[in-house]
Amino acid sequence: MEHPDQKYITALLNNNLELLDELYQKYSGKIKWMILKNNGTEADAADIFQDALLSIYHKARTKGFVLTCPLDAFLYLICKNKWLNELGKRKGRPVTILEDEGYNMGEDSFQLAEECTLQEERLILLLEKIAELGDACRELLHLSWSGLTMEGVAEKLGFTYGYARKKKSECMAKLVILVKQSSKFSELKW
Amino acid sequence: MNTDWFIRFEEYLHGQMGREEKSVFEAELSSNEEMNAAFQVYRTIEAEMNLEIQQHERRDELSRSLDQLNGKYFSTGSRQSTRVVSLLSRQSIRALLAVAASLLVLLVVYALFFQSSRSPEYLAENYVDTHLRQLSQTMDASQDHLQLGISAYNEGDFDRALEHFQQVLKNAPDNYEAFKNIGLVYLMTGQYEMALQQFDELAEMENLYSNPGKFLKAVTLMRRNEATDKQEAKNLLEQVVREDASGRDQAEEWLKSF
Numbered sequence: 038m039e040h041p042d043q044k045y046i047t048a049l050l051n052n053n054l055e056l057l058d059e060l061y062q063k064y065s066g067k068i069k070w071m072i073l074k075n076n077g078t079e080a081d082a083a084d085i086f087q088d089a090l091l092s093i094y095h096k097a098r099t100k101g102f103v104l105t106c107p108l109d110a111f112l113y114l115i116c117k118n119k120w121l122n123e124l125g126k127r128k129g130r131p132v133t134i135l136e137d138e139g140y141n142m143g144e145d146s147f148q149l150a151e152e153c154t155l156q157e158e159r160l161i162l163l164l165e166k167i168a169e170l171g172d173a174c175r176e177l178l179h180l181s182w183s184g185l186t187m188e189g190v191a192e193k194l195g196f197t198y199g200y201a202r203k204k205k206s207e208c209m210a211k212l213v214i215l216v217k218q219s220s221k222f223s224e225l226k227w
Numbered sequence: 228m229n230t231d232w233f234i235r236f237e238e239y240l241h242g243q244m245g246r247e248e249k250s251v252f253e254a255e256l257s258s259n260e261e262m263n264a265a266f267q268v269y270r271t272i273e274a275e276m277n278l279e280i281q282q283h284e285r286r287d288e289l290s291r292s293l294d295q296l297n298g299k300y301f302s303t304g305s306r307q308s309t310r311v312v313s314l315l316s317r318q319s320i321r322a323l324l325a326v327a328a329s330l331l332v333l334l335v336v337y338a339l340f341f342q343s344s345r346s347p348e349y350l351a352e353n354y355v356d357t358h359l360r361q362l363s364q365t366m367d368a369s370q371d372h373l374q375l376g377i378s379a380y381n382e383g384d385f386d387r388a389l390e391h392f393q394q395v396l397k398n399a400p401d402n403y404e405a406f407k408n409i410g411l412v413y414l415m416t417g418q419y420e421m422a423l424q425q426f427d428e429l430a431e432m433e434n435l436y437s438n439p440g441k442f443l444k445a446v447t448l449m450r451r452n453e454a455t456d457k458q459e460a461k462n463l464l465e466q467v468v469r470e471d472a473s474g475r476d477q478a479e480e481w482l483k484s485f
Contacts, residue, residue: 049289052285052288052289052292054292054295054296054453057292057293057296058296058299061296061299061300062300065296065300065301066300069300069301079301079302080301080302082301083297083300083301086297086301087290087293087294087297090293091286091289091290091293094286094289095278095286098278098282099274099278156275159271159275160275160279163272163275163276167276178276179280182273182276182277182279182280182281183280183281184277184280184281187237202234202237203230203234205233205237206230206231206232206233206234206236206237207230207233209233209236209237209269209272210230210233212272213233213265213268213269213272216268216272217264217268227267227268227271
């Protein structure tokens with residue numbers, strides 16, 4: 038069932054500054070506190086909070102996304118994961134086990150946070166692998182993902198329609214192979 | 228891996244198969260594990276990348292709003308201003324840069340087709356990068372805080388720069404340079420409301436040989452690019468041209484793009 042906090046998800050999707058301001062007012066303080074308490078600075082908190090909102094936006098823009106839990110628990114879990122990752126990278130600093138004080142962590146919160154993280158990691162892997170393709174493949178794929186039909190892609194590149202289709206299938210085959218060969222592939226749900 | 232599969236994946240996902248062909252394809256997917264696994268990855272890549280490429284402008288707009296709110300709710304200082312917010316965490320920036328570099332040629336072609344590079348927001352961003360990221364040192368050695376503020380500004384340490392410029396104003400409230408530079412700090416750190424207020428007041432200052440207040444206010448509005456900002460910026464640029472104020476040549480050039 039859709040949670041009333043879905044309005045904040047819609048605000049992210051529509052870039053509704055008024056509601057986003059309300060979201061910051063309600064939740065940024067808790068995240069700031071959590072990060073300051075755990076070896077971070079206010080600038081770290083700002084980065085983490087913003088990254089987390091963009092991750093949620095990324096998840097939310099996929100068709101059919103519905104927030105079924107309170108936003109604060111979901112947002113907190115994403116921020117916490119991001120901050121633990123960041124602390125892990127900063128060697129030499131002690132990592133305090135973050136306490137989930139005052140949050141009602143339902144199963145939905147954990148599941149949504151995990152999906153959000155997986156989606157972001159999939160995209161990171163994809164971008165890495167696309168960068169490994171040749172120029173011609175990258176150009177063709179970019180055009181095809183930009184919303185053009187394959188006829189449009191063929192026209193832009195001066196190909197026949199048949200050749201453009203064939204070329205795209207070859208490029209996608211290469212990309213799928215690269216992705217599947219990655220050590221991270223099995224951890225991410227496709 | 229069979230590349231013919233991929234042509235069929237494309238046809239299936241774009242609704243280009245007839246009913247019978249679709250049933251055969253679905254049956255084959257159910258019985259062929261390798262083909263099914265490749266299809267799942269293909270479908271995910273298509274979905275993710277279509278969104279990523281087609282909605283990057285919306286995401287960038289959201290990033291700018293979040294930047295603005297970060298400025299309001301966090302004391303982030305220079306770090307926030309220099310940070311380019313991306314959908315992805317910092318670990319992915321290298322990958323993004325690689326993709327971005329490889330797509331540069333495409334973007335140039337795209338810009339030629341759609342002229343997006345002439346948008347007021349782009350013009351402002353470009354102007355900020357080329358003209359406002361570094362300030363010239365003044366020749367007046369007695370104004371220590373001003374010099375120190377400018378040095379800090381040029382190093383991207385906007386918190387420290389702001390402190391020095393405010394100190395200058397404490398000692399000399401009518402110091403136009405410090406007043407302007409405070410506005411620039413706000414502009415660089417995405418605190419647009421504060422920047423607009425500062426440049427408004429600057430525009431009101433009299434007895435200046437050349438007052439850039441209105442022009443800088445227009446730059447701020449163009450960079451912020453909210454609902455009525457473009458029109459307001461245009462009005463200001465027209466005033467700058469009419470009054471032959473500071474920034475006139477640039478204003479005239481930009482007005483051609485509005």
